[in-house]
Amino acid sequence: MDYYAGLDVSLEKTHICVLDRDGTVIHEVTASSSAEAISAALAKAPACTRVVFxxxxxxxxxxxxxxxLGVPVVCVESRQAYQALKTLATHKTDRNDARGLAQLARTGFFKPVHVKSLPAHAVRALIIARKKLVGQRVTLENQIRGLAVVFGVRLPRGLSPAFVDQVIAMSEGIAGLSGAMRGLMAARHAVLGAIAAIDADMKKLVRASDACRRLMTIPGVGQLTALAFTAAIDDPGRFxxxxxxxxxxxxxPRRYQSGEIDYVGGISKVGDRRVRTLLYESANVMLTRYKGDLKLKDWALAIARRSTMRKARIALARRLAIIMHSMLRHGTDFRPA
Incomplete structure (x- = not known):
């Protein structure tokens, strides 16, 4: 007989439910949220055909x-599971969620998702950390600029060392302001050092990756876009x-169709927001800064003439994603023609 298990995972505990082919509960237990503990708890029940979380x-x-550890585990989309679990139990509890996930495993009514490799998640963590640090730098610079305006000093958007010295000199002798400016400048200097260290790590990763170097041959695609795209795709063969x-x-485009209603709206904006933004920026660079002859650019500019520049950037970003995936999948170089 086949057996199926559902795991309701939290940071500390995981509720486990095992069902047989007829939907009868065979085994229920709570284990700590680690692969070894969950595997040991499942070993006390009959061998499962499918384990879903x-x-x-x-x-x-x-x-x-x-x-x-040899567990036939399947990861399912949480949004789909949420809608299904609402119909299976009146009360939302960890125990009921585990039972509902076991029912999904038994019926096969789920959509499995690809779980990226841990190295891909590590690269993604590096990119997220850089984005957060850049945001902190911008926040600090805006704060410095705002405090300086109160005393009649207008600073430009890009704070160079010369302007940093000007700010410190301007605040000297003013009780409170001098300490505030020095503290903010010290924090900004530390954040800039952290960003530079992350950029150095990213450069090493790009140099060690043949895929990233190939993607960077596309006009407008830099090391950040190439690294983020390869981390998001992880395994090109899954598409x-x-x-x-x-x-x-x-x-x-997002689409809604029901009876006589057929509405096509803006882009869906699902998936990795950071990669989508980087592709959009790459498309903008190709359209506005690249001076060479490129059929891909001419194709996007034709869309801009028929519609708008924004739609041309979106269309070009989508085409870049397709080209970059094809390059990763087949191991080919960019062909400008």
């Missing part, structure tokens, strides 16, 4: 850990068609 912060670690990348990254 939802996407979440613990998903990468548990998925790869359980897979290494059967390159044109699926547009929907995966939220660069296709």
């Amino acid at each position: 939802e996407t979440g912060r613990m998903a990468p670690m548990l998925y790869h850990g359980l897979a290494e 059967r068609r390159s044109r699926d990348l547009g929907a995966y990254l939220g660069l296709v």
